[in-house]
Amino acid sequence: MKTQRITYLAAALTLAMAGSSCEHDEIYEPLEFAVQLSPTNTYKAGDPVVFNFSGNADFITIWNGDTGHEYRYRERTVLDAPDRLEACELNLEFSRRSGANVGDVQFYVTDRFGGLTGSDAATDKARIEAIESGNFDGWIPLEIEEPSSSGKWSLTTHDLLDVDGNGTSVNDNFCLLMRWHPASAAAQRNYYINASVKVQFRDYSATTMKITELDPICFNRPDEMAGKEYETYTASSTGSKLGYLQTGGNYDVILNGTESSVVCPYRIDTWYVTTPLKLNMIPSDTGQSIKGVTDDVKSYSHIYNEPGTYTATILAGNGNYQGESGIRTYEVTFTVVEKIGGE
Template identity: 30%
Template sequence: MNIHKYACGILLVALLSSCNKISEDVSFGVTLSPDNTYLAGDEVTFLFDGNPDYITFWSGDLGHEYKYRDRTEYAPEDIESCKIRFTVDSKYGAKYPKTLTLMATSGFPGLAGNNKDADHNLLTTFNGWETVVSQEEFPAKAGNGSTNVVTETYEKDIDVSKYASDATFAFRYQTGPLVPNESQRTWKIFGFSLETVYKNGVVYSLTAADMGFSAFDMLPQDLSPQSGNAYFNGKGMKGTWNLTDTKNIEIQGCAKTPAWENDDWLISSNLQLNGCEPDKSEVIKNINVRLDSYSHIYTVPGTYTVTFIAGNSNIYGESKVMREITFEVKSKN
């Protein structure tokens, strides 16, 4: 009886061991169809030999190259341009014309976010800011009603050599000494964005929602709803940044009374201006189908390297192979 159990145990181990690996290597080959024209706009057809469980296709097109599957940034010399864009509305505060500045820097360590004294000291002593849009460049004239506003749109080139992988942007609102019987300037910032264009045509964009803006009040008031909170960034408090809607960032100045001096920062997180999305592939076959060929249209003339990853898998493991083919696509003209 014990011998029988022992023999059954050996058999069970053997069976489990045989299931613990894929039974055979991946059999997969790729050739180009003899009917291909290799002209831009025509299909290029790839013929397959074998029936792997799955096939992943890297076309070699822009954004779909296997060699760039892990790339998350470009070198600064690969950048064609980097621009910042936004629109501002200005109203009220005719005697507070110079209250808003947009700045940029590299090397800013970021706000602690939970230590008012430390962050106040950091903003007081950090001297690496450079002006992107000065107080003089923002509208000096202001509208006088909720619908009567002065609007300006800004597009500025950013020096990527300084800020490529380490950029922080900040708006600073400063009223200076109080002006008797005068309400302070209110600003709205619409559509704040950064756009990096690379020499190969790829465009990388960031909106305000991507930039992790946070507010800091250098002169927080012990008033509701702020209650002395230097990090307050919501509605209902004059002289503080309102981040409720990042598409429409606003700072509303104080009315004629009560009024107080304001020095309020709106600071982005550390940004990567030369960032990019890793190149992507496409799964063209899974275990449920058989695929003997695949076609793709190349619209731009050039030399392409196409990569196929084919594999077999089960719950115990995976085997895969890579096949690459390089060819030239020519213009029809």
């Protein structure tokens, strides 16, 4: 490696004064700190890169500079790079527990819906009625493979980057709507459903979110459910669940149309709508605290498994009676190369 550049990015932060007459103001040692790359480093993928520290820093935090740990992305929450989004898919697992009904449960997706309030029943009812009266305009129906016999499971996967086969993507403001609305009140059945969204960015591990993690809102629309529009049951609930949507337990969603051979007396019309979500959201990059005030840390090592140029960022500071202060930021840039042959 020809150069090992260390750049000092920021001056010490100004300390807040505790009080004009307080004799303990600014009781801390001026920061003296340096970081250097170890002269024994080989800078080959899979080998440790060692950072040597000197000085009197009480606190040291490092962003390694590899994927998920870049200091410049510490506040990033959205990855605005469509080419980095390699996969975005909805997986629906579906099982009918009795009867031969088909089409009692329908699924739709869109990127044009503002969501339900979850608290104002009159407003949400009006929004739902507008969707239905508008013949689900702007919503894309999803075909699901319903098992041919009771108790069997089917899995249907939908590409949310091309949800209709014409290149339509719904990842920018994704919203999933599930409607449970049997054809009549005479033969309403039970259903078990698992639903999840998988998002894969290049260079990142895939993220999978269950439907219950997408802040869904349940709305029971029949007049018989007036005053109980948002009620659901959980796996730990007691009492009758007839006519209700249930969450938790071994399945994401259970739809209870029948209970102990008793069929729900009114025609169920339950809407389960997720809160609109940008699927290109990504966790902010994180650093690692490697030294506290009582620790004696002279070096730190990290293995970079992929070749490339990395910039590690180190935050160092001292503390006083008010807490951590005097923070300074340091950068170390270096290049890791591929190992050759049997190295």
